[in-house]
Amino acid sequence: MKVPQKGNDVPLINVDELVNADGFLFGFPTRFGSMAAQMKAFFDSTHELWMKQKLAGVPAGFFVSTGTQGGGQETTAWTAITQLVHHGMVFVPIGYTFGAGMFRMDSIRGGSPYGAGFLSGDGTREPSATELALAEHQGKYMATVVKRFARPFSPAPGEKHN
Numbered sequence: 268m269k270v271p272q273k274g275n276d277v278p279l280i281n282v283d284e285l286v287n288a289d290g291f292l293f294g295f296p297t298r299f300g301s302m303a304a305q306m307k308a309f310f311d312s313t314h315e316l317w318m319k320q321k322l323a324g325v326p327a328g329f330f331v332s333t334g335t336q337g338g339g340q341e342t343t344a345w346t347a348i349t350q351l352v353h354h355g356m357v358f359v360p361i362g363y364t365f366g367a368g369m370f371r372m373d374s375i376r377g378g379s380p381y382g383a384g385f386l387s388g389d390g391t392r393e394p395s396a397t398e399l400a401l402a403e404h405q406g407k408y409m410a411t412v413v414k415r416f417a418r419p420f421s422p423a424p425g426e427k428h429n
Contacts, residue, residue, distance in 0.1 A: 282312050290413035291327040300339030301346045310350040323355030326416050328409055330383040344381035359412050365404050368397055
């Protein structure tokens with residue numbers, strides 16, 4: 268798919284390590300308007316965390332890449348939200364908090380109120396300054412939300428939540 272192989276310097280997270288995070292920004296490519304199968308398989312592997320609701324109350328958001336402007340950046344976020352809902356996680360969209368950058372029409376750019384985005388084209392296009400700024404904004408925005416947000420989940424009576 269014209270994607271370079273993952274370098275050895277890119278860390279992998281183990282599903283069991285997810286419980287240690289205070290928040291998440293999941294990034295993935297779009298395939299036909301949905302998350303890539305590899306990401307879906309990752310979410311599917313979280314079933315033990317789901318059964319115990321170990322991620323309930325954790326803030327999470329998405330950033331995506333598509334090959335074209337009509338490639339499904341918003342539908343990818345919509346369909347991915349179901350993963351968060353089943354875990355009891357809190358979806359944190361960026362809305363229009365990026366300000367005027369969300370309304371710029373002078374260049375091609377990815378992103379939406381659902382999260383930052385990148386239009387990769389055939390794989391040779393580099394992110395625009397606006398796409399990079401939106402991604403940075405999303406990271407800072409999420410960090411602010413996570414700092415203000417404590418896990419509100421309380422387990423059922425007689426049940427432990429670690």
